[in-house]
Amino acid sequence: MGLLNGRVAVVTGTSRGVGVGIARELLLEGATVIGCSRSALPALPAADGIAGAAERSAQWVCDQGDHGSIDQFVGRVVDTYGRIDILVNNAGGTVPSPSVESVPSLVSRIQGAPTSDDDYERSVLFHAFAIQMNLISPLWFAIRVYRQMKEQEGTGSIVNISSGAGHPAGSPTLVSYGAAKSGLNHLTRSLAQEWGPKVRVNCLALGPTMTENFQSFVLPDDDKSGRQYFQKVPLQRAGEPREVGRACVFLCSGQADFVNGTTIEIDGGMLPGVLYEAGLKTITDLL
Numbered sequence: 001m002g003l004l005n006g007r008v009a010v011v012t013g014t015s016r017g018v019g020v021g022i023a024r025e026l027l028l029e030g031a032t033v034i035g036c037s038r039s040a041l042p043a044l045p046a047a048d049g050i051a052g053a054a055e056r057s058a059q060w061v062c063d064q065g066d067h068g069s070i071d072q073f074v075g076r077v078v079d080t081y082g083r084i085d086i087l088v089n090n091a092g093g094t095v096p097s098p099s100v101e102s103v104p105s106l107v108s109r110i111q112g113a114p115t116s117d118d119d120y121e122r123s124v125l126f127h128a129f130a131i132q133m134n135l136i137s138p139l140w141f142a143i144r145v146y147r148q149m150k151e152q153e154g155t156g157s158i159v160n161i162s163s164g165a166g167h168p169a170g171s172p173t174l175v176s177y178g179a180a181k182s183g184l185n186h187l188t189r190s191l192a193q194e195w196g197p198k199v200r201v202n203c204l205a206l207g208p209t210m211t212e213n214f215q216s217f218v219l220p221d222d223d224k225s226g227r228q229y230f231q232k233v234p235l236q237r238a239g240e241p242r243e244v245g246r247a248c249v250f251l252c253s254g255q256a257d258f259v260n261g262t263t264i265e266i267d268g269g270m271l272p273g274v275l276y277e278a279g280l281k282t283i284t285d286l287l
């Protein structure tokens with residue numbers, strides 16, 4: 001028996017990266033998993049190679065920047081599967097910028113933010129986009145899913161995927177992203193207080209995690225395994241998406257029934273600030 005047998009889980013941002021590792025671990029523990037992304041895919045990538053997982057998974061389009069799209073997506077999940085027990089708010093992310101007041105157009109383009117030829121306008125749009133995607137959209141998703149959870153039998157679990165950039169020490173090069181993730185940690189506590197005992201709300205603050213984008217845009221070309229890069233991190237490596245998935249399984253299972261409103265750091269024991277300079281180098285080399 002899996003720890004999550006019979007549970008229906010929504011995971012955002014499952015077309016690549018950390019979301020694939022999360023969806024896969026939930027599937028391996030028996031959950032039905034419905035993932036989403038802006039890009040259309042024929043099936044949930046995480047289901048690949050797991051016997052029977054294709055029948056209890058789906059990958060549908062949803063743009064979390066549009067609350068109407070979230071409403072439609074969640075409605076479709078409930079119409080199809082009858083309930084939602086788990087939400088993992090994973091979609092989000094950013095690209096480091098060498099200056100907060102003048103965001104280079106390359107950084108803005110890689111991030112996928114609305115852009116402009118005007119330097120000031122491009123910078124303010126970039127920051128608004130980071131806060132929308134890493135704070136406001138997860139709140140929209142949580143609200144829409146809670147409205148369903150409170151009407152159904154049993155208790156629900158929401159996990160917000162945050163970042164070490166939200167640490168109170170500050171996050172130069174990731175100013176708006178860090179502020180958004182710090183807000184996500186705070187919002188986790190507030191929602192846990194509003195929504196208990198019906199729904200538990202927790203948060204995972206990730207350190208660097210090995211994804212395709214992390215390898216392309218952060219790790220230097222001559223150190224793609226990160227051997228040099230992670231020397232100042234006690235465990236001397238990045239996290240893996242499946243390790244984030246294991247922590248999600250714990251938080252959403254009966255093993256964490258009394259864990260609520262908390263943010264767990266999952267970063268190999270990294271101290272704040274040790275990688276900001278190194279993390280910017282690949283981008284500045286591209287500029």
Ligand SMILES: NC(=O)c1ccc[n+]([C@@H]2O[C@H](COP(=O)([O-])OP(=O)(O)OC[C@H]3O[C@@H](n4cnc5c(N)ncnc54)[C@H](OP(=O)(O)O)[C@@H]3O)[C@@H](O)[C@H]2O)c1
Pocket residue numbers: 012013014015016017018019036037038039062063064065089090091092093094133161162163164206207208209210211212213214
């Ligand atoms: N990787 C790290 O080192 C790291 C470190 C700390 C925290 N995190 C956090 O972990 C989470 C996942 O990051 P990642 O590294 O896996 O990012 P990623 O590789 O860029 O993947 C992001 C996922 O979210 C989807 N997505 C993006 N915008 C979306 C939108 N508007 N609506 C719906 N889906 C959207 C993407 O698919 P589409 O593009 O097709 O929409 C993709 O599936 C983020 O919250 C990030 O802040 C990551």
